[in-house]
Amino acid sequence: EVQLVESGGGLVKPGGSLRLSCAASGFTFSSYSMNWVRQAPGKGLEWVSSISSSSSYIYYADSVKGRFTISRDNAKNSLYLQMNSLRAEDTAVYYCARDESPGYSYGSPFDYWGQGTLVTVSS
Amino acid sequence: SYELTQPLSVSVALGQTARITCGGNNIGSKNVHWYQQKPGQAPVLVIYRDSNRPSGIPERFSGSNSGNTATLTISRAQAGDEADYYCQVWDSSTYVFGTGTKVTVL
Numbered sequence: 645e646v647q648l649v650e651s652g653g654g655l656v657k658p659g660g661s662l663r664l665s666c667a668a669s670g671f672t673f674s675s676y677s678m679n680w681v682r683q684a685p686g687k688g689l690e691w692v693s694s695i696s697s698s699s700s701y702i703y704y705a706d707s708v709k710g711r712f713t714i715s716r717d718n719a720k721n722s723l724y725l726q727m728n729s730l731r732a733e734d735t736a737v738y739y740c741a742r743d744e745s746p747g748y749s750y751g752s753p754f755d756y757w758g759q760g761t762l763v764t765v766s767s
Numbered sequence: 768s769y770e771l772t773q774p775l776s777v778s779v780a781l782g783q784t785a786r787i788t789c790g791g792n793n794i795g796s797k798n799v800h801w802y803q804q805k806p807g808q809a810p811v812l813v814i815y816r817d818s819n820r821p822s823g824i825p826e827r828f829s830g831s832n833s834g835n836t837a838t839l840t841i842s843r844a845q846a847g848d849e850a851d852y853y854c855q856v857w858d859s860s861t862y863v864f865g866t867g868t869k870v871t872v873l
Contacts, residue, residue: 679862681810689802689810689853691862703860706768739809744821751857753800755821757809 646670646756648740653761660730660765666723666740666758674718675746677701679754680725682736682763692738693725696748708734730765737762769858771865778871779844787868789837789854799837800855801830803848810853814839844872 652664666678680692693714694703702714713726723740738761741754772790779785789799799817802810812821814830817837827842841848849872854865 681864688851688867689804689855689864691855691864694862705861741810744812744815750860751798751862753812753815753855754802754810755812755815757811759809 646742648742648756648758650738650740650758650761653738653763655764655766656730657767658731658765661726661728662730662763664725664727664738664740664761664763668721668723668740668742671742672746673716673721674698677743677748677752678716678723679741679743680714680723681739681741681754681757682734683739683760684733684736687736690736694743695723697746701748701750727763730763732765735763735765768861769856769863771854771856771863773852773854773865773868775866776869776871778873779841780873781846782843785841785844785848785870785872787839787841787852787870789839789865790835791837791856791863792835794835794837794856795833797832797856797858799830799832801828801839802853802855803850804853805850813852841870844870846872848872 647669649667677696679694711729742756743752744755801814804810817832818830
């Protein structure tokens, strides 16, 4: 069974940093591109970042470019999001999600999602 | 940047058909994916690449895409279909989600 479990969320002050993790199981993690998607309270979905299976291709939303860094450790079946210079508008539930097909294929749908971890940026 | 516009809400009578639109410039040339999200839950993929259903998704869910509009159709709507629905595309090395539509089953 495919499982994605996010952790690392919490309360942080504006300007602070946080590192989110996503532990994957039930599939060959190293074969799939992975993604981070966030959802502010009461708002819609916003794509944050994507990383290909071997980390060769990395993409960011303009809203986080230069502040957030996506990475992965295939030996540990884990996905990460390092978030720096956090702002109030970064407050959201952060989901990790798997690309639907193995290998690299831009524009793939996300077929499995974690339950999310809440990040609150407030003084 | 590319924008996807959805109606804020759609209401449908129990057992009838709901159509949720997703508007974007020449969206017909892109692959459109659709997600269902119920309160407090993670999104679930219901249609991918315009009109394909993942395993486990009822045949009542279907999709189409042409011109400037993609459409998710829910036939024989059930109470359990009440949820928010989002369209998604890939454009210029970014994913874009639609604004979201709340479906209410009356």
